[in-house]
Amino acid sequence: MTEFQPFEMERLMSRWETTVDFNLSESGVHPMTLGELLDVGGRTVDELLDLALDYPVVNGKRELREAIAGMYPEATADDVLVTVGAAEANYLVVQTLLEPGDEAAILLPNYMQVWGAAKNRGVRIRECHLVEERDWAPDLDELADAVGPSTKLVAVCNPNNPTGRILTRVEMDAIVAAAERVGAWILADEVYAGAEREGDEVTPSFHGLYDRVIAVGSTSKAYGLPGLRIGWAVGPPDTLDELWARHEYTTISTSALSQELATLALSSEVRPRILARTRDYIRSGFSVFEDWVASHRDILRFVPPQAAAIAFTRYDVDVSSTELVDRLREERSVLVVPGDHFGIDRCLRISFAVPVDTLAAGLERIHEGLVSFTR
Numbered sequence: 001m002t003e004f005q006p007f008e009m010e011r012l013m014s015r016w017e018t019t020v021d022f023n024l025s026e027s028g029v030h031p032m033t034l035g036e037l038l039d040v041g042g043r044t045v046d047e048l049l050d051l052a053l054d055y056p057v058v059n060g061k062r063e064l065r066e067a068i069a070g071m072y073p074e075a076t077a078d079d080v081l082v083t084v085g086a087a088e089a090n091y092l093v094v095q096t097l098l099e100p101g102d103e104a105a106i107l108l109p110n111y112m113q114v115w116g117a118a119k120n121r122g123v124r125i126r127e128c129h130l131v132e133e134r135d136w137a138p139d140l141d142e143l144a145d146a147v148g149p150s151t152k153l154v155a156v157c158n159p160n161n162p163t164g165r166i167l168t169r170v171e172m173d174a175i176v177a178a179a180e181r182v183g184a185w186i187l188a189d190e191v192y193a194g195a196e197r198e199g200d201e202v203t204p205s206f207h208g209l210y211d212r213v214i215a216v217g218s219t220s221k222a223y224g225l226p227g228l229r230i231g232w233a234v235g236p237p238d239t240l241d242e243l244w245a246r247h248e249y250t251t252i253s254t255s256a257l258s259q260e261l262a263t264l265a266l267s268s269e270v271r272p273r274i275l276a277r278t279r280d281y282i283r284s285g286f287s288v289f290e291d292w293v294a295s296h297r298d299i300l301r302f303v304p305p306q307a308a309a310i311a312f313t314r315y316d317v318d319v320s321s322t323e324l325v326d327r328l329r330e331e332r333s334v335l336v337v338p339g340d341h342f343g344i345d346r347c348l349r350i351s352f353a354v355p356v357d358t359l360a361a362g363l364e365r366i367h368e369g370l371v372s373f374t375r
Contacts, residue, residue: 281309
């Protein structure tokens with residue numbers, strides 16, 4: 001068997017998220033039900049019954065691609081490939097744009113899929129970092145040093161997972177300048193655009209800032225529709241055609257029903273209503289979470305996320321994050337993500353965009369676990 005870098009966080013969640021009383025490991029907003037989506041979209045189940053469960057348009061039905069394109073500056077349906085979640089889009093980009101021996105600069109901490117997929121591809125990783133002491137702002141000097149003649153890809157996640165940090169326009173421009181200097185591609189994972197906590201303006205995309213950008217999104221995180229498994233890549237049509245060719249080796253297509261429902265969710269009439277729901281969950285849950293952290297200020301601290309449904313929380317207890325998470329799961333039946341899955345120990349990634357009663361009960365279980373370690 002070949003050497004393989006497993007996706008540690010997804011391994012943890014796949015194994016345990018359905019086995020605990022309180023799952024606070026998820027990174028998206030609390031999911032919508034089918035009935036809720038149809039109600040928000042003004043549709044009925046009866047209207048879906050004539051849908052043929054056949055192979056759909058493999059790169060995404062045109063109406064769906066048009067709805068996605070409408071979220072990006074000057075994009076058209078031809079600039080969009082629909083994929084099985086953002087995960088497939090990210091994977092296809094790595095497989096298409098990178099060869100063994102290439103270099104990729106990755107801004108960390110980050111959703112570690114691109115990092116792991118690149119390692120498994122035989123790519124050399126140049127890590128650059130968000131700086132906790134600067135409220136998770138990127139070290140732009142380190143980034144500039146990391147991007148060199150062998151760099152083929154610069155990967156960012158904006159808004160960031162796990163910190164919820166949104167890059168400023170100055171920081172975005174610096175990333176573009178670094179990539180453009182050597183002709184590298186930018187892979188911008190933008191799945192949390194629309195999940196802003198501090199305002200209603202959607203986080204700007206890297207798309208349109210440079211001609212070698214592939215922007216990735218999905219219905220999972222900001223829309224509360226992870227079960228649709230709809231994602232997308234937005235970029236130059238000739239490059240997307242190369243991704244599409246590889247898409248036919250992996251999944252062939254998304255499902256016909258998922259494409260129909262995603263077209264409804266991302267329509268210009270329905271999308272703002274879903275994002276309003278998202279922000280309600282994020283803001284109400286954050287208030288509960290912030291109060292909880294304040295009540296444990298002797299051992300907990302965090303930089304408030306500007307977006308996303310998660311908080312990256314540092315703790316002052318003498319135990320590794322993986323051991324702490326395992327104990328919380330085994331002894332308190334609550335699941336969160338250990339910071340060492342992002343390369344930063346003594347931190348926990350905790351979801352807060354869930355119903356407040358569920359959140360409060362789950363946080364109480366974490367409190368009990370922390371108390372047991374501090375006695």
